[in-house]
Amino acid sequence: MASVQMEVEPIVDRTKALDWLRQMMLIRRFEERAEMLYQKGNKIGGFFHQYSGQEPVAVGSIGVLRENDWVVTAYRDHGHALIMGMPARVGMAELLGKATGCSKGKGGSMHFFDVKRGMLGGHAIVGSHIPLAAGFAFAAKYRGEDRVTLCYLGDGAINQGGVHEALNMAALWKLPVVYIIENNLYAMGTQLVRSSAVEDLTVRCAVPYGIPGHQVNGNDVEAMAKTTLEAVEHARAGEGPSVIEAGTYRYKGHSISDPATYRSRGELDEHMKKDPIIQYENVLRDRGWLDDDAIEAMLDEVKAEIEDAIEFAEDSEQPSLESLYEDVTAAPFIPQE
Amino acid sequence: MAVLSFREALNQAMTEEMERDDRVFLMGEEVAEYDGAYKVSQGMLKRFGPRRVVDTPISEEGFAGIGIGAAMVGLRPIVEFMTFSFSLVAFDQIVNNSANMRYMSGGQFDMPIVFRGSSGMAGQLGATHSHRPEAWYAQVPGLTVLTAATPADAKGLLKSAIRSDDPVVFLEHEVLYPQKGEVPDGEHLVPIGKADVKRPGEDVTLITYSRPLKETLAAAEELAAQGIDAEVIDLRSIRPLDMETLTRSVVKTHRAVIVEENWPYCGLGAGVADRIYRAVFDELDAPILRVASSDAPIPYNKRMESSMLPSVPRILAAVDQVTYR
Numbered sequence: 001m002a003s004v005q006m007e008v009e010p011i012v013d014r015t016k017a018l019d020w021l022r023q024m025m026l027i028r029r030f031e032e033r034a035e036m037l038y039q040k041g042n043k044i045g046g047f048f049h050q051y052s053g054q055e056p057v058a059v060g061s062i063g064v065l066r067e068n069d070w071v072v073t074a075y076r077d078h079g080h081a082l083i084m085g086m087p088a089r090v091g092m093a094e095l096l097g098k099a100t101g102c103s104k105g106k107g108g109s110m111h112f113f114d115v116k117r118g119m120l121g122g123h124a125i126v127g128s129h130i131p132l133a134a135g136f137a138f139a140a141k142y143r144g145e146d147r148v149t150l151c152y153l154g155d156g157a158i159n160q161g162g163v164h165e166a167l168n169m170a171a172l173w174k175l176p177v178v179y180i181i182e183n184n185l186y187a188m189g190t191q192l193v194r195s196s197a198v199e200d201l202t203v204r205c206a207v208p209y210g211i212p213g214h215q216v217n218g219n220d221v222e223a224m225a226k227t228t229l230e231a232v233e234h235a236r237a238g239e240g241p242s243v244i245e246a247g248t249y250r251y252k253g254h255s256i257s258d259p260a261t262y263r264s265r266g267e268l269d270e271h272m273k274k275d276p277i278i279q280y281e282n283v284l285r286d287r288g289w290l291d292d293d294a295i296e297a298m299l300d301e302v303k304a305e306i307e308d309a310i311e312f313a314e315d316s317e318q319p320s321l322e323s324l325y326e327d328v329t330a331a332p333f334i335p336q337e
Numbered sequence: 338m339a340v341l342s343f344r345e346a347l348n349q350a351m352t353e354e355m356e357r358d359d360r361v362f363l364m365g366e367e368v369a370e371y372d373g374a375y376k377v378s379q380g381m382l383k384r385f386g387p388r389r390v391v392d393t394p395i396s397e398e399g400f401a402g403i404g405i406g407a408a409m410v411g412l413r414p415i416v417e418f419m420t421f422s423f424s425l426v427a428f429d430q431i432v433n434n435s436a437n438m439r440y441m442s443g444g445q446f447d448m449p450i451v452f453r454g455s456s457g458m459a460g461q462l463g464a465t466h467s468h469r470p471e472a473w474y475a476q477v478p479g480l481t482v483l484t485a486a487t488p489a490d491a492k493g494l495l496k497s498a499i500r501s502d503d504p505v506v507f508l509e510h511e512v513l514y515p516q517k518g519e520v521p522d523g524e525h526l527v528p529i530g531k532a533d534v535k536r537p538g539e540d541v542t543l544i545t546y547s548r549p550l551k552e553t554l555a556a557a558e559e560l561a562a563q564g565i566d567a568e569v570i571d572l573r574s575i576r577p578l579d580m581e582t583l584t585r586s587v588v589k590t591h592r593a594v595i596v597e598e599n600w601p602y603c604g605l606g607a608g609v610a611d612r613i614y615r616a617v618f619d620e621l622d623a624p625i626l627r628v629a630s631s632d633a634p635i636p637y638n639k640r641m642e643s644s645m646l647p648s649v650p651r652i653l654a655a656v657d658q659v660t661y662r
Contacts, residue, residue: 104443107441131430138407142407169396327444
């Protein structure tokens with residue numbers, strides 16, 4: 001991966017930059033505390049995919065969206081949901097399976113939804129949400145709206161057939177969608193070089209469909225924002241989809257049960273030395289936009305927000321067993337028992 | 338009442354609903370320029386234009402997913418599968434996305450989408466192109482599964498399907514497309530979840546759906562000549578099942594035969610029989626029998642394929658058994 005290179009000329013004002021830093025901290029804290037609840041408290045079950053290390057990808061790209069744009073992602077979805085404005089309380093409650101969770105305790109870690117805020121999931125079958133994203137964009141175009149869809153996928157997902165069906169149709173019909181491949185180098189435990197015949201993922205996903213393909217350092221939040229803005233403006237202008245390959249790295253295993261023995265401690269350490277949050281703190285410090293005290297204050301604030309979320313989640317009620325049959329259908333549901 | 342073919346009735350249903358609601362559109366392979374692989378969408382491109390009648394590449398998984406995405410944000414797509422045998426490629430989209438989305442989001446989405454197209458053993462199409470997928474889809478909570486055996490029901494049910502806020506799997510039968518029947522004039526809606534007694538009777542209940550309705554009604558006429566008064570029920574709604582109509586009939590006749598093109602093991606009739614047994618076991622004077630297809634892939638050879646279909650003699654033999662004749 002290329003070394004982190006922050007933009008010389010900032011593309012954001014101070015307020016926004018501090019907000020982005022805070023958002024990255026919020027995701028990191030949310031993930032770390034949730035993992036503790038999973039490991040030590042046995043309060044969270046099922047599959048749980050941590051986003052730590054990849055925060056700038058979501059924060060920088062979502063940071064350039066308009067209010068009514070849409071976001072959809074795969075199962076590593078907590079970060080995207082938080083940045084779309086889902087309250088940490090509601091996300092944490094979902095992880096604990098509570099009725100107050102974003103999906104009323106029926107979705108879990110992999111199915112975070114907040115439709116009112118434009119967060120359209122949280123999808124757990126690898127690659128299956130790529131056509132959905134094209135569908136959102138299809139609807140926007142059909143209705144003559146200028147809203148754009150950002151769709152995140154992993155480097156593993158690009159090997160699913162449906163992904164390429166959707167890319168083809170999105171390009172064919174010039175749909176306003178931007179596909180962001182979060183290339184963290186591993187599809188679960190399979191290294192990119194062992195799963196993809198070509199390592200440049202824009203060659204796999206953009207070139208064949210005649211659409212723009214961008215490669216960007218996904219650990220640089222401002223570079224991420226700049227590249228995404230270009231692709232979003234392209235889409236909004238009716239020019240169709242783009243693909244962004246964002247180079248990034250996940251600190252944890254694929255999911256909570258994965259000790260990630262397929263990579264060396266040294267490799268992980270190398271990446272952690274270039275931690276994107278610390279890097280961005282340094283950049284903002286250099287610009288004179290914040291000092292150590294401000295960083296401390298921000299961290300304290302984020303910690304308090306997450307502790308409040310945990311308290312809320314723990315105090316929340318379990319869904320009733322009767323709710324098992326709720327929200328199956330829009331029409332009154334008749335169980336076929 | 339106008340006399341329409343099955344395909345004309347379906348065309349009318351889509352056309353009327355698209356005129357009524359701009360959110361409704363049709364997408365699929367060959368639906369537009371080609372006028373439909375089975376001519377169900379004939380003339381619709383000319384009427385509505387390419388914005389609303391959309392030809393797709395051969396990408397069932399992809400365009401099923403695009404339809405689902407469009408439905409998630411408020412459009413009302415009709416997705417045509419050239420045949421439902423090809424829906425197997427889109428099974429993940431239909432099951433994991435269309436059926437689950439409302440539930441796993443805690444009720445944040447409606448899913449007003451219709452998947453429709455031909456199905457069934459249509460004549461020497463072989464194992465890959467002759468699927469009857471009703472039982473596969475009927476098992477999934479969240480889906481509505483409908484099938485029509487007459488042009489009138491085809492029109493009325495499809496209109497109800499398009500107006501539904503839930504995902505509907507609407508199974509047509511290729512052999513039925515040219516068949517004609519009377520269709521009520523004006524606004525004609527058939528409610529979801531209601532079976533139809535196509536022939537009232539007192540002695541035995543014959544339960545069927547889709548193409549075998551014809552053979553079942555013919556068998557009922559033969560039985561009448563033999564002094565047996567058969568009641569013929571067309572399920573129409575596979576999921577939800579109209580248990581009220583089924584149990585009312587079985588309580589009256591005390592005998593039931595299920596006639597279906599589905600495979601015998603875990604086929605649709607197995608599920609229907611299970612529910613009748615558990616609801617009104619004490620009313621039955623004989624085990625429920627099923628006239629299903631043979632437990633083999635569908636062969637190309639015409640005579641072999643025909644041997645698998647529910648036929649009048651096979652239905653009569655089953656009725657003889659449940660009436661102990």
